[in-house]
Amino acid sequence: MNHKSIFKRTAALAMATGLSAMYCLPVSAEVKPLPVKPSLTILTEEEKPVSKDKVRNMKTFTKLNNDAVKIYPDAIKRSMHVIAKGNDAVTTDFYVFDLEGTLMKHFKMAPRDHQKIHGLKRGTYIYRVFSGDEETAAGKFEIR
Structure with missing residues (x-):
């Protein structure tokens, strides 16, 4: 056949x-x-489109970023400067992660402390700031 x-x-x-x-x-x-x-x-929750309410909350969260820390680059030395802005005597924990979620740096900062983040390779990094158990700021920065 x-x-x-x-x-x-x-x-x-x-x-x-x-x-x-x-x-x-x-x-x-x-x-x-x-x-x-x-x-x-x-x-998943991360892949879903962001609603307008969440965007408003993110804008509020950005304001918290401005109240918690100030971050600015040092372009010549490929590093970042972090200044804790807190007025109360609470210690601030500042964490830096790469895009895969690996912890790269951790600083315990008193109010008005200044830290220099150096030794990171070129790329984008995520930072999270905690006062006690509460997350007070989050964002990302790039080392070029």
Whole structure:
């Protein structure tokens, strides 16, 4: 039996039974299923579009950034300067992460302390600032 006759029989059987041709092939024939692309994608919280309310909250959070720390670059030495702005006597924890989430630097800062972040490779970094257990600032900076 040649391939054309097998195909004709399979097509006729599929039409008669209403099944797809894949289910009607003889067992001896090798069938490789086609890759299936999902038609429905479920997004995680990070992938979901940001709502207007969250954007407003982010703007408020940016204001907190300005109240918690001041960050500015030292372009010549490829480093960043961080100044804690807190007025109360609470110690501030300043963390720097790379984009993979690896902790690169950690500083405990008293109010009006100045730290210099150096020794980082070129790239984008994320910082998080905590006063006690509360996150008071977050953002990112780039070393060029």
